[in-house]
Structures are given as C-alpha cells and as structure tokens.
Amino acid sequence: MAIMLKNKHVFTLLVLVILIVSKSASARDQIQIVGSSTVFPFSTAVAEQFGQKTSFKTPVVESTGSGGGLKLFCSGIGEETPDITNASRRIKEREFNKCIQNGATPVEIKVGFDGIVMSSAKEGIVLNLTHLQIFNALAKKVVVDGELKDNPHRLWSDVDSSLPSVRIEVLGPPPTSGTRDAFVELVFENGAKNVEMLSAIRKRDKKAFEKIAHAIREDGAYVETGENDNLIIQKIKANPSAVGILGFSFFDQNSDKIKGASIAGIQPTFDNIASGDYPISRSLYFYVKKEHVGIVPGIEEYISEFTNEETWGDEGYLAEKGLIPLPKADREIIAKKALSFEPLIM
Structure with a gap:
C-alpha cells in the first residue's frame, strides 16, 4: 500500500512538471x-x-x-x-x-x-581611401617614426597629403555591433598588415597584433552612435565634414542624401559587392x-x-x-x- 501511494505521488509530481513545462513552452x-x-x-x-x-x-x-x-x-x-x-x-x-x-x-x-560603406553628405567630404589610410586615421595606436604611439592624426591630410585637409570625424557603431566587428577585421587588420612593424608583430604573436589592429581611437575622432544607422545618416547630413560607417542597405536606401567613399578606387555599388570586387564586403x-x-x-x-x-x-x-x-x-x-x-x- 505504501509503495502504491509513493508511486501515485511520483506520478502526480510528473504530471505537474509536464503541465508546468507545457504551459511555459506554449505561453508565447x-x-x-x-x-x-x-x-x-x-x-x-x-x-x-x-x-x-x-x-x-x-x-x-x-x-x-x-x-x-x-x-x-x-x-x-x-x-x-x-x-x-x-x-x-x-x-x-x-x-x-x-x-x-x-x-x-x-x-x-x-x-x-552586404558591404560596409564610408558615407558622407552629398555636398560633404570626398574620399578615396585605402585600408591602410583608414587604419592610420582611426586606429588607437599607429606607427610613427618607427614607434607605436597614440594616434596623432587630426586631419585626413595628416594621414596622407593626397587627402582633404579636413578634421577626422567618423561616426560609427559600438562594440556590440557586427558591423564594427566586420569593419575592424576587414579594414583594420588588412591595413595593419601593410605596416612592416605590425606585420612583424603578427608573425610572432597573433594575439598581440589583433589587440593593436582591432583597437579604435577614443579621443573624439571616432564617435559611437549606438545601434541606430538612421542617426548616423542624420548626423552626416548635418555635418559636411563627417563620415559615417554604414551597411550598404542603409546607404542604398538613402543614396539621394549621401554618397559613399571609394575604397581602393572601387565604388560601393550593388554589382561591385555582388561580384566581390568591393573590398569591404561581408x-x-x-x-x-x-x-x-x-x-x-x-x-x-x-x-x-x-x-x-x-x-x-x-x-x-x-x-x-x-x-x-x-x-x-x-x-x-x-x-x-x-x-x-x-x-x-x-
């Protein structure tokens, strides 16, 4: 009799558990x-x-x-x-x-x-950039006179004399963004590989290289705008000197208001991304x-x-x-x- 009561209690408990789980699973x-x-x-x-x-x-x-x-x-x-x-x-x-x-x-x-586009207002700054130029403009630390130093560049022309004498001001996503992850991997890493000193670090210590190559400057040249690409578009429209980092879809939907920088001479277009020619694709x-x-x-x-x-x-x-x-x-x-x-x- 005791065994039967015990089994009955176990069965009742199992039924309750099943009901609770079922309710939880189907609640939404x-x-x-x-x-x-x-x-x-x-x-x-x-x-x-x-x-x-x-x-x-x-x-x-x-x-x-x-x-x-x-x-x-x-x-x-x-x-x-x-x-x-x-x-x-x-x-x-x-x-x-x-x-x-x-x-x-x-x-x-x-x-x-998708492609990642360096965007500016229609009447704003005109840029044709390389991976190395972007790295030297936005990396937290860059090589100057053979030494790794805090990024001293204030103007695009400080990075390369062929670029405009305009203050570096880039609006982009925060660390939680996949666009930012892809940007540092596709752009910063490739740019850093072209620096002899950093390339040597990469050969002997990949983690040390990535620590340098993935770090974005925090002195105001790069401004985090949260997970809101529409906000980036509003800000670059209001500031002709500013550049925004956007996914191609947002850029494309707003191409009547903004333009994209060329990367290594290649424009961010649907066809260039589809063919793999555009250098910042993911x-x-x-x-x-x-x-x-x-x-x-x-x-x-x-x-x-x-x-x-x-x-x-x-x-x-x-x-x-x-x-x-x-x-x-x-x-x-x-x-x-x-x-x-x-x-x-x-």
Missing part, C-alpha cells in the same frame, strides 16, 4: 527576433510579409546589435529568450560554446551579402534556436518565407531593400538545410 505565440541593425530591415520586411500571408502573429523584431543579440539568444531556452537572432557576422566560437552550455542549439542560415546571417521549433508557433513558416525565391532571390523584395543575394545554387542548398534545421557544428 509570437516569434521574437533580436540582433543586427544591418539585418533588421530585411528581417522586418520578412516579418511583415509573414504576418500578412499567414494566420500567425507578426514577429517582434528588435535591433540590439549582432553581439547583443547573440548574447540574448545564447542565454538559454524558454519563453524569456529570443527564438531568432540576426547577425552581420558569423557567430564566434565562444558565443557558440555559450549557446551549447545553456542548452540552445543554433541553426545557421546565411542570407546574403556575409549576413540569422540563427534559429532549434529547441524552440515546434514550440513557438510559426518559426518554420517564417524561415520558409525568408528562404523563398520571391523573398531573397535575385528579383526578390529583399534585393529591392539592398540585400545582395547569394548565388542561386547556394540559396537552394541553404534553404534545404534551413528547413531541415541542421544544427550548426563548429
């Missing part, structure tokens, strides 16, 4: 998306189409920056955590490990390409939490909408918003993997 009926400000307009466009085409609620999309989004995404599973995070760079190994430690399995979906992603699929309604349908040819294809509505599409063969492979929810392996 709206997809929550966080992450990159660069991917934000694409994700928002898909969310709006998804809300119109299906019976599901329109997903909530927040712009938190790639790093901020991945931090939230990888914090665990459950209704308090986001289902999807957008990223303008690939997830880092330490972020992936944090996800796995917290029981969240990321499914990686590459959605297209891939865009979003990550889906596998544990939430089938729990939070609509995730599969949202991915299906995003990976539809009418959405991310060459003539899709995201291309009209500035997304540089992946090659068709790549889109077919990625769409198939995405809809089968293959876990990311690093």
Whole structure:
C-alpha cells in the first residue's frame, strides 16, 4: 500500500512538471527576433510579409546589435529568450560554446551579402581611401617614426597629403555591433598588415597584433552612435565634414542624401559587392534556436518565407531593400538545410 501511494505521488509530481513545462513552452505565440541593425530591415520586411500571408502573429523584431543579440539568444531556452537572432557576422566560437552550455542549439542560415560603406553628405567630404589610410586615421595606436604611439592624426591630410585637409570625424557603431566587428577585421587588420612593424608583430604573436589592429581611437575622432544607422545618416547630413560607417542597405536606401567613399578606387555599388570586387564586403546571417521549433508557433513558416525565391532571390523584395543575394545554387542548398534545421557544428 505504501509503495502504491509513493508511486501515485511520483506520478502526480510528473504530471505537474509536464503541465508546468507545457504551459511555459506554449505561453508565447509570437516569434521574437533580436540582433543586427544591418539585418533588421530585411528581417522586418520578412516579418511583415509573414504576418500578412499567414494566420500567425507578426514577429517582434528588435535591433540590439549582432553581439547583443547573440548574447540574448545564447542565454538559454524558454519563453524569456529570443527564438531568432540576426547577425552581420558569423557567430564566434565562444558565443557558440555559450549557446551549447545553456542548452540552445543554433541553426545557421546565411542570407546574403552586404558591404560596409564610408558615407558622407552629398555636398560633404570626398574620399578615396585605402585600408591602410583608414587604419592610420582611426586606429588607437599607429606607427610613427618607427614607434607605436597614440594616434596623432587630426586631419585626413595628416594621414596622407593626397587627402582633404579636413578634421577626422567618423561616426560609427559600438562594440556590440557586427558591423564594427566586420569593419575592424576587414579594414583594420588588412591595413595593419601593410605596416612592416605590425606585420612583424603578427608573425610572432597573433594575439598581440589583433589587440593593436582591432583597437579604435577614443579621443573624439571616432564617435559611437549606438545601434541606430538612421542617426548616423542624420548626423552626416548635418555635418559636411563627417563620415559615417554604414551597411550598404542603409546607404542604398538613402543614396539621394549621401554618397559613399571609394575604397581602393572601387565604388560601393550593388554589382561591385555582388561580384566581390568591393573590398569591404561581408556575409549576413540569422540563427534559429532549434529547441524552440515546434514550440513557438510559426518559426518554420517564417524561415520558409525568408528562404523563398520571391523573398531573397535575385528579383526578390529583399534585393529591392539592398540585400545582395547569394548565388542561386547556394540559396537552394541553404534553404534545404534551413528547413531541415541542421544544427550548426563548429
């Protein structure tokens, strides 16, 4: 009799646990998306189409920056955590490990390409820059007379006499931004490699090199503007001497108000980025939490909408918003993997 009572109590406890878990899992009926400000307009466009085409609620999309989004995404599973995070760079190994430690399995979906544009007002400063010139203008420490010193350059012409005698004032994203991560990796690292002293440091100590190559000056020449690309556009329109660091989609949507600097003589255009000719290009992603699929309604349908040819294809509505599409063969492979929810392996 005692054994039967004990088993009954265990059964009751299990039922209560199942009910609690079930209630928690199904408490939210709206997809929550966080992450990159660069991917934000694409994700928002898909969310709006998804809300119109299906019976599901329109997903909530927040712009938190790639790093901020991945931090939230990888914090665990459950209704308090986001289902999807957008990223303008690939997830880092330490972020992936944090996800796995917290029981969240990321499914990686590459959605297209983007360029990073050094932008100014239509009537503003005209620049044709190299990676090295950008590094010497914005790095925290640069080599001067054979020594590594705090950046002394105040004018663009201090960096190179061929550049305008205008004060260096660059408005850009904060450390949580994937655009900033990509900018220092694609521009600063390549620029620093062209400095003999720094190249020698890289050969003997890669971490020491990256510490120098990734550090942006903090003396007012570079101004953090938060995760708000529209604010950068407003500020460079108001100041003809200012330069803003923007994703191509934001630049493209505002090309009637601003212009882009050439990088190594190449203009930031759709075709130049798609061909790989433009030197500051990167891939865009979003990550889906596998544990939430089938729990939070609509995730599969949202991915299906995003990976539809009418959405991310060459003539899709995201291309009209500035997304540089992946090659068709790549889109077919990625769409198939995405809809089968293959876990990311690093």
